[in-house]
Amino acid sequence: MHLIFAFAISLVAGCSVYLILSRHIVRIVLGMAMLGAAVNLVIFYAGRILSDAPAVMRAGETTLPAEAANALPQALVLTAIVIGFALTAFFAALALQAFRSLGSVDTREIDAAERLGSSATRSKGQP
Numbered sequence: 001m002h003l004i005f006a007f008a009i010s011l012v013a014g015c016s017v018y019l020i021l022s023r024h025i026v027r028i029v030l031g032m033a034m035l036g037a038a039v040n041l042v043i044f045y046a047g048r049i050l051s052d053a054p055a056v057m058r059a060g061e062t063t064l065p066a067e068a069a070n071a072l073p074q075a076l077v078l079t080a081i082v083i084g085f086a087l088t089a090f091f092a093a094l095a096l097q098a099f100r101s102l103g104s105v106d107t108r109e110i111d112a113a114e115r116l117g118s119s120a121t122r123s124k125g126q127p
Contacts (some may be wrong), residue, residue: 052069
């Protein structure tokens with residue numbers, strides 16, 4: 001079962017890297033969201049996902065049982081999901097604004113800063 005989870009997580013991570021390396025901004029945004037999901041799965045899996053014992057201590061005990069699920073990765077993943085959603089929404093808004101101002105979402109066509117050139121190579125009379 002561990003091997004199946006590892007392959008599934010690596011498949012999601014591999015697909016996300018493929019999308020991030022694309023030249024289309026929307027694919028890059030989707031790839032970033034998928035990479036966040038893959039990282040969340042890794043953190044969640046590190047917290048003993050296959051454990052049936054709840055992370056609850058009985059009265060008089062000072063430690064959790066060894067087979068109990070770890071609650072810290074679950075809390076971290078919950079926080080990361082919220083932050084990842086906000087980051088994805090910000091990237092989507094940024095991609096929409098880039099499309100509105102530049103007329104394209106292809107990174108090969110978005111080269112306005114490169115066409116201006118470096119300030120070190122321009123002569124003093126040019127703006």
